[in-house]
Amino acid sequence: MELPGQRIAVSNLHKDFKIYERPQDRLTELLLRKPRHTLYHVLSDISFAVDNGKSLGIVGVNGAGKSTLLKLLVGTLGPTSGNISINGQVAALLELGAGFHLEFSGRKNIYLNASLLGVPDDNIKALEKDIIEFSELDYFIDRPVKTYSSGMYVRLAFSIATMVRPDILIIDEALSVGDMAFQKKCIQRMNQFRKDRKTMVFCSHSMFHVQELCDSAIWIDKGKIREIGTSDEVVGHYEDYCNSKQTYNSIEKNTPDVPVTEEEAETEGPDETDLRDCRIDSVIVKSLEGEILDTIAPLSDVVLEMEVEVLVDGMTGNFGFAFMKSAEEPVVSFLTNDADDVTAVPLNKGDKFVVSLTVKNIAMRVGQFFIVAGVADESGLLWYETRYSKSVQIQANKGVGPLTMKADWQIEKQGR
Amino acid sequence: MTNSLVRQWILTPIIHYRLFHNFTKQDFLGQFAASIGGLLWLFLTPIVQILTYAFVFSFVFRMESPEDFSETSFVLFMVIGYLPWFAFADTVARSPNLLIEKAPLITKVMFPTQIIPVVGTVVPYLTHGIGFGVLLLYMIFQGHLNWLWLWMPLVFFLQFLFTMGLVAIISALCVFLRDLQQLVGILVFIWFFLTPIVYPISMIQDESIQNLFLLNPMHSFVNIYREVVLLGEMPFTNLYIIIPVSLLTYLFGGWFYMRIKHAFGDVL
Numbered sequence: 001m002e003l004p005g006q007r008i009a010v011s012n013l014h015k016d017f018k019i020y021e022r023p024q025d026r027l028t029e030l031l032l033r034k035p036r037h038t039l040y041h042v043l044s045d046i047s048f049a050v051d052n053g054k055s056l057g058i059v060g061v062n063g064a065g066k067s068t069l070l071k072l073l074v075g076t077l078g079p080t081s082g083n084i085s086i087n088g089q090v091a092a093l094l095e096l097g098a099g100f101h102l103e104f105s106g107r108k109n110i111y112l113n114a115s116l117l118g119v120p121d122d123n124i125k126a127l128e129k130d131i132i133e134f135s136e137l138d139y140f141i142d143r144p145v146k147t148y149s150s151g152m153y154v155r156l157a158f159s160i161a162t163m164v165r166p167d168i169l170i171i172d173e174a175l176s177v178g179d180m181a182f183q184k185k186c187i188q189r190m191n192q193f194r195k196d197r198k199t200m201v202f203c204s205h206s207m208f209h210v211q212e213l214c215d216s217a218i219w220i221d222k223g224k225i226r227e228i229g230t231s232d233e234v235v236g237h238y239e240d241y242c243n244s245k246q247t248y249n250s251i252e253k254n255t256p257d258v259p260v261t262e263e264e265a266e267t268e269g270p271d272e273t274d275l276r277d278c279r280i281d282s283v284i285v286k287s288l289e290g291e292i293l294d295t296i297a298p299l300s301d302v303v304l305e306m307e308v309e310v311l312v313d314g315m316t317g318n319f320g321f322a323f324m325k326s327a328e329e330p331v332v333s334f335l336t337n338d339a340d341d342v343t344a345v346p347l348n349k350g351d352k353f354v355v356s357l358t359v360k361n362i363a364m365r366v367g368q369f370f371i372v373a374g375v376a377d378e379s380g381l382l383w384y385e386t387r388y389s390k391s392v393q394i395q396a397n398k399g400v401g402p403l404t405m406k407a408d409w410q411i412e413k414q415g416r
Numbered sequence: 417m418t419n420s421l422v423r424q425w426i427l428t429p430i431i432h433y434r435l436f437h438n439f440t441k442q443d444f445l446g447q448f449a450a451s452i453g454g455l456l457w458l459f460l461t462p463i464v465q466i467l468t469y470a471f472v473f474s475f476v477f478r479m480e481s482p483e484d485f486s487e488t489s490f491v492l493f494m495v496i497g498y499l500p501w502f503a504f505a506d507t508v509a510r511s512p513n514l515l516i517e518k519a520p521l522i523t524k525v526m527f528p529t530q531i532i533p534v535v536g537t538v539v540p541y542l543t544h545g546i547g548f549g550v551l552l553l554y555m556i557f558q559g560h561l562n563w564l565w566l567w568m569p570l571v572f573f574l575q576f577l578f579t580m581g582l583v584a585i586i587s588a589l590c591v592f593l594r595d596l597q598q599l600v601g602i603l604v605f606i607w608f609f610l611t612p613i614v615y616p617i618s619m620i621q622d623e624s625i626q627n628l629f630l631l632n633p634m635h636s637f638v639n640i641y642r643e644v645v646l647l648g649e650m651p652f653t654n655l656y657i658i659i660p661v662s663l664l665t666y667l668f669g670g671w672f673y674m675r676i677k678h679a680f681g682d683v684l
Contacts, residue, residue, distance in 0.1 A: 017682065018682070026592060026593075026683075071523065071524075071681065074526045075526040076522065076524060076526055076681045077523075077681040077682065078678045078679070078681065078682075090526065092524070092525065092526065094523075094524040094525070095520060095524040098520045098521050098524040098525050101442050101446055101449075103446060103449035104442065104445075104446070104449060108442070112438040112439065112442050115434040115435045115438045115439075116435065116525050116527050117525070118527070119434075122434075124434075144449075
C-alpha cells in the first residue's frame with residue numbers, strides 16, 4: 001500500500017501503556033502470566049502519511065500523545081498495534097543532546113552523536129568544521145560539554161542533527177530553546193531542508209513555527225487525531241480551541257472573586273443560578289459595519305457589545321468594558337460611571353439591554369486580548385456580573401513596542 | 417532466527433563499527449575523564465585487594481601453594497587466578513546499570529542498543545586486560561613461557577564471550593527488575609568465594625565435592641590459566657567445559673537480549 005513518494009506511512013496506529021501500581025506487579029505478571037496492569041491508551045487509531053519533501057507539524061496540548069507519536073516514528077517505542085513504515089534515513093531530535101557525555105569536549109561529542117544518528121563512516125570528519133561553525137561555539141568546542149550553557153548545548157545538538165543531512169528529520173520542541181538569533185538560523189536551516197526536498201516531522205507549541213515550516217499538520221487531542229489538514233487550517237482551529245479554553249479558565253478563576261456572588265451566597269442559599277442579579281449573555285467585538293471580529297488591525301475602530309439580561313428588580317446599573325491581557329492584567333478600561341455623558345440606568349427584572357461601546361484608533365500594536373464586559377452597581381465598585389469574550393488577536397503592524405499611535409510626519413528642509 | 421542473531425548480535429561491532437568504536441572510546445576514556453586519579457583508581461583497586469588477600473591468606477593463614485605448584489609463591493599462584501577473575505567480576509558487577517544509565521539515549525535515539533552490553537564488556541576487559549597482560553609479561557621474564565601459551569588468547573577470549581553473554585542477560589533483565597542490581601552484587605561476592613582463587617582446590621578433601629566445582633566455569637578458566645602458565649600443562653577437562661559453555665552463554669545472551677529489547681522504551 002506504500003506509494004513510492006511516501007516517506008512516512010502510518011496506519012491504524014495504537015499505543016497502550018501498561019500501568020502497574022507497584023513495580024513488583026510487573027514481575028508477578030511476567031512470572032504468573034496473570035494480568036496485573038491497567039491499560040492506558042496513549043494513542044489510538046492514528047493514520048497519516050507524509051510525502052517526500054513535505055513537512056508535517058504536530059500540535060496538541062501537553063499530554064495529548066505528541067511525544068509518544070514521535071518516539072514511535074523514531075522507533076524507540078514499539079506500537080501496540082498498527083503499522084509504521086519509514087522510508088529513508090532518519091535523524092531525530094527528541095531530546096537535544098541526549099547522547100552527550102558531559103565530561104568530554106564538544107568536538108569529541110560530535111563524533112559519538114553523529115555516529116548515533118547513523119552518519120556513514122568517516123563522513124563525520126568532513127562535517128566537523130561545518131557543525132562547529134553553525135553552532136557558533138568557537139573555542140568552547142574544545143571545552144567539556146558540562147561547562148556549556150543550555151543555549152550552547154542546544155546549538156551543538158541541533159547543528160549535529162541537521163548537519164548529517166538525513167532524509168527525514170524528526171524534531172520535538174527543538175526551537176523553544178536558544179536565543180532569537182539562533183532560532184532564526186534554525187528556521188533558515190529547516191527551510192533549506194524543505195528546499196532540498198527533505199521530509200520533516202515537527203512538533204511544537206509554537207504555532208507560528210508550525211505554520212511557517214509545515215505544509216500540513218495534525219492536531220492530536222487525547223490520543224486521537226482531531227484534525228488533519230493544511231497547517232494554516234489546523235493551527236487556526238487549534239489556537240481557537242486553546243483560546244476558548246483559556247478564557248474559560250480565567251472565568252473559572254475569576255468567579256469566586258466577584259464579591260456579589262460571595263455575599264449573596266451567604267444570605268440566600270447555595271443555588272448559584274438564583275443568586276445572580278443579572279446575566280451577560282454575550283460579549284463580542286464587531287467592526288463598525290457590524291461584522292464580528294477575531295483580529296483587529298491597529299488604529300482601527302471597533303465596537304464592543306454585550307447583551308445583558310436583568311434577573312432581579314430595583315438595581316441601578318453601570319456598564320463597563322476592559323481590554324485584558326490576562327485575567328489579572330487589564331490594559332485599558334471603560335466604565336459608564338466615569339463617562340460624563342452617560343447616566344446610570346435603572347435595572348428591573350426581565351429587562352434586556354444591548355450595550356455597545358465604540359472604541360476608536362485601537363492603540364495596541366501586538367498581542368492577544370480578551371474583552372471583559374461587566375455590570376456594576378451605582379458606585380461602580382461592586383460588580384454584579386462579568387464575562388469574557390473570546391480572545392482577539394491584534395495584527396502586528398510595522399514597528400516595535402506594545403503601542404502604536406496615530407501620527408503625522410512633517411519633514412521640512414530649513415533654508416540657511 | 418540464526419541469521420538475524422548472527423547479523424544483529426555477533427556482527428554488531430563490525431556492522432556498526434563507527435558507533436562501536438566511538439562508544440568504546442568514549443566509555444574507556446570516560447573512566448578517567450572526571451577524576452584526577454582516574455587511571456590510578458582503576459589499578460589501585462585490584463592491587464589493594466591483592467595485597468589484602470595476600471596478607472590474610474599468605475601471612476595470617478600461612479597458606480602455601482599446592483604440591484603441583486610448589487615452585488611458585490602462593491601470592492603469585494593467587495594473582496594469576498585473581499586478575500582474570502577481577503575482569504569478569506567487575507564487568508558483571510557494572511552490568512545492571514548499563515542500560516539504566518543510558519535510558520535517555522535509548523528512549524530518545526534509535527540505534528542498535530545491543531552495542532551497549534558489547535561495549536560494557538569490552539571496556540572493562542580492555543582495562544583489566546592491561547593488568548593481566550602486565551602480569552603475563554612478568555611471568556615471561558620469570559621464564560614461564562611455553563608453547564601452550566598459544567592457548568591463552570583463545571581462553572581469555574572465551575572468558576570474554578562468557579562474560580558478554582551474562583552481561584547481555586543481566587543488563588536487559590535489570591531494566592525490568594531493578595532489584596537485581598543488589599542481587600548481582602551479592603551473587604558476585606558469593607561466586608568469588610566459590611571459585612578457588614584465594615585457596616587452592618586441593619584444600620577440598622572430598623573428591624566428589626571437588627568435581628562439583630567443574631560446574632563453575634570460572635573455576636575452569638582460572639585453572640587453565642594457572643596450569644598453562646605455571647606448569648605448562650593444559651587441563652583438557654576444563655577446556656572442554658568452557659568452550660561450549662562460553663559459546664552457548666554468549667549466544668543465549670544475545671538471543672535473550674534481542675528478544676526483549678523492543679520493550680525497553682516502554683519501561684525505561
